Amino acid sequence: MLSASELKEQVKAIGADLVGIAGVDSPLLREHGEEPEKLLPGARSLISIGVALNKAAVCSGNLRLDRYDTICVYERLNHISLETIRILARQGAGAISVSPYLPIDMRGESKGMRGEINHKTVAAIAGLGGIGLNLLLITPEFGPFVRLGTIITDAALSADQPLSENPCDLCGLCQNACPAKAIREDGTLDYSTCASYLLRNGLPGIIAIARKMIGADEKVVKGIIYSPDFWDIWQSTVSGSFYSCSECISACPIGFDKSSD
Numbered sequence: 001m002l003s004a005s006e007l008k009e010q011v012k013a014i015g016a017d018l019v020g021i022a023g024v025d026s027p028l029l030r031e032h033g034e035e036p037e038k039l040l041p042g043a044r045s046l047i048s049i050g051v052a053l054n055k056a057a058v059c060s061g062n063l064r065l066d067r068y069d070t071i072c073v074y075e076r077l078n079h080i081s082l083e084t085i086r087i088l089a090r091q092g093a094g095a096i097s098v099s100p101y102l103p104i105d106m107r108g109e110s111k112g113m114r115g116e117i118n119h120k121t122v123a124a125i126a127g128l129g130g131i132g133l134n135l136l137l138i139t140p141e142f143g144p145f146v147r148l149g150t151i152i153t154d155a156a157l158s159a160d161q162p163l164s165e166n167p168c169d170l171c172g173l174c175q176n177a178c179p180a181k182a183i184r185e186d187g188t189l190d191y192s193t194c195a196s197y198l199l200r201n202g203l204p205g206i207i208a209i210a211r212k213m214i215g216a217d218e219k220v221v222k223g224i225i226y227s228p229d230f231w232d233i234w235q236s237t238v239s240g241s242f243y244s245c246s247e248c249i250s251a252c253p254i255g256f257d258k259s260s261d
């Protein structure tokens with residue numbers, strides 16, 4: 001079996017910017033309600049993967065550039081996950097990867113607000129970064145400009161340690177930048193306020209349009225279906241990214257070599 005450091009090297013070689021390992025026996029995992037063995041019986045390790053976003057795209061103020069970057073990064077994450085599973089399979093180990101965002105359980109109590117595994121929690125335990133005031137994983141290298149994935153495996157790999165210091169210095173820029181004012185003073189996130197704003201071109205937008213259409217006359221319906229908002233929703237749905245805000249990422253000054261800023 002490959003050692004943890006050999007595996008990490010191989011995962012980096014296929015395109016990951018950050019890789020860390022958490023053990024299923026980590027008490028922090030339990031504290032945060034994660035149960036990887038329910039997803040893969042016999043699970044022993046979790047491999048946390050980070051792929052950096054293009055800061056210029058996220059900070060461009062142009063949602064189309066921002067979304068396209070996210071689509072590309074998710075594609076890379078999907079590719080790395082699949083390849084990592086194959087590397088592990090060649091070593092005789094079983095593995096499963098958890099989607100970076102969708103599909104997600106819409107039926108349980110959480111109604112689409114909880115992933116099969118919380119990638120941020122796994123990444124924090126695997127030493128990739130700390131949870132910031134914006135409730136995102138803040139890495140020393142890329143701040144919050146990083147998308148995450150997790151692979152659960154039955155291979156026993158030696159685990160990394162969480163960072164001893166959280167890179168977030170609680171400057172408050174993310175809180176001030178949030179257009180929906182969803183990051184509360186107590187440092188928690190108002191999920192539904194964030195989601196209604198963030199997903200206005202996703203499911204909440206579709207629901208709002210459907211409601212306007214119910215019982216409306218032909219002229220109103222025509223006005224809706226020929227509006228740019230409706231076409232934006234169509235584009236989001238077919239292109240695979242419907243996120244309409246990244247302000248809590250772009251406001252963060254942490255990460256990237258300051259001299260290259």
Ligand code: B12
Nearest residue numbers: 032100113114115118119124131134135136137147148243
């Ligand atoms: C549901 C979801 C949402 C929901 C709920 C948000 C949320 N905070 O969970 C909504 C729609 C609102 C949302 C919004 C956004 N999301 Co989102 N979302 C997810 C998703 C699919 C599941 C998250 C989940 O399970 N949450 C459950 C709740 C209970 O967890 P939580 O709020 O994070 O709180 C836990 C942790 O913070 C943890 N914790 C706190 N402190 C510490 C300290 C330590 C040491 C540890 C171990 C744990 C820990 O404890 C809390 C309770 O368990 C993940 C993908 C995934 N499967 O992980 C992406 C994900 C979290 N989203 C992401 C992003 C980028 C966004 C947005 C910026 C939108 C965008 N442009 O993409 C916003 C940011 C909102 C914000 N400031 O948090 C990224 C985050 C990347 C990063 N660097 O952190 C993820 C990981 C997607 C990805 N694959 O990269 N999202």
